[in-house]
Amino acid sequence: MAPSGKKRVERLAEVLKESRALRELCWRHLWMKAMMAAALEGSLNRNKAVSTKMVCVCEGEGAQIGRNMVPSFMTEQLAEVGVNEWRVQNRVVKELMKEEIWFEPMAVVLGKGIVKSAAWGLVARVIVGAVLSMTELVTDLFVLWQYWKGVQKILKFRNASLASLTTSLVLQLILVVGQNRKKGVRRTLKEMAYVITGMKPAVDAYGVASGAEKEKDTELDPMLEMTFSKGIEMFSESIPGIIIQTSAIISYLNSGVTVLMTPYLSQAVSVLTTGYVVYFIGGDMMFYLVMKAVRGDFRY
Structure with a gap:
């Protein structure tokens, strides 16, 4: 801690x-x-x-x-x-x-x-990060649903969004399986359920904010696990989401189709999440690694 x-x-x-x-x-x-x-x-x-x-x-x-x-x-x-x-x-x-x-x-x-x-600083950062991650997932799913129905049905954007979300989900599942493979099937399935239901950011945030330390038979401590998870989310969901939604909005405008607010909202949340992960989580990680090198017993 x-x-x-x-x-x-x-x-x-x-x-x-x-x-x-x-x-x-x-x-x-x-x-x-x-x-x-x-x-x-x-x-x-x-x-x-x-x-x-x-x-x-x-x-x-x-x-x-x-x-x-x-x-x-x-x-x-x-x-x-x-x-x-x-x-x-x-x-x-x-x-x-x-x-x-x-x-x-x-x-x-x-x-x-x-x-x-300081505990209050870390708690604030991880909670905001978790809220952004969960909001991004909800907006992405809603936009994906819109691509599937009505005037927003454009297959290439639907397929791109689906591929992005699927890639993020699969990589997150691989991470939790690798992290908990020595903890037994029940623990691994529970962690996988957190990923599938979109609760993983909140669970990670709670672990880091509460000062949880590395458990026996796990590969990463909570801070490292959360950082890897955020990295996967950023590169497989947030950044692709920005590109996909921007392309979709431009396509709609060029074709004269009325653009709903959800692509804009999804794009904005993806931008915020990416910036937040890079600035705050990346900064926390750099500080963590420096302190880890100086003091082997350092914990958030």
């Missing part, structure tokens, strides 16, 4: 012993340790700007400055921009970055780690 806020604070004491520069900074500014500890807790708090000069900051204000770090990262996609917002809102941070050139890059790395490993 991800390190809790309490464990991150405990780790601060070890870091202070290892880092001479940070240790000296804490000696010069008594509020510095309180600021770092509050930031490392990674709790969601209301952002309250602190304009006090560095020489006048008390321990309570230092803690508030630390608590302001997470809200700054929550409103920005790039860590560097989040750090800049933290600096603008808190005079002390700005002065620290002028005084110590290493403090800003340290804050960027620190902020990335806090947001990536």
Whole structure:
């Protein structure tokens, strides 16, 4: 599981012993340790700007400055921009970055780690990803049904959509069979049922968000399994879906046929899902692999 806020604070004491520069900074500014500890807790708090000069900051204000770090990262996609917002809102941070050139890059790395490993951040990302995946499946099935009936009956788009969904389904089934082949027939059939019913994204999201670890006799831990599953979904369903729906819409417009809203909706959901998987799940995976290399016991 991800390190809790309490464990991150405990780790601060070890870091202070290892880092001479940070240790000296804490000696010069008594509020510095309180600021770092509050930031490392990674709790969601209301952002309250602190304009006090560095020489006048008390321990309570230092803690508030630390608590302001997470809200700054929550409103920005790039860590560097989040750090800049933290600096603008808190005079002390700005002065620290002028005084110590290493403090800003340290804050960027620190902020990335806090947001990536905080439970609330991961839960939000995996839940949104699961909702997008399930919504995409529903819209794809509805569009496929429309291709089969009425004015939307265009065989090449129907066949392409069917091939895309079938490929995604088969690859997902292969993944769960490989993952659970040593867990017995009952477990394998249950996981296959999740795939067939479209519940697999929700099941994966629950496993990752709840901090589940790799089970005995399975090949992948929950984070890796979810990442592979999302990759299959993206390359065999989302990206082909974008191409298919775009081609269908262009074909309808050229032929003068009225285009229903569902192809547009399906296309939009596929675009959102693809972007989400690449940006967030891919980012989580990179962070996971780096931490796995540094610490073999790392878990989300």
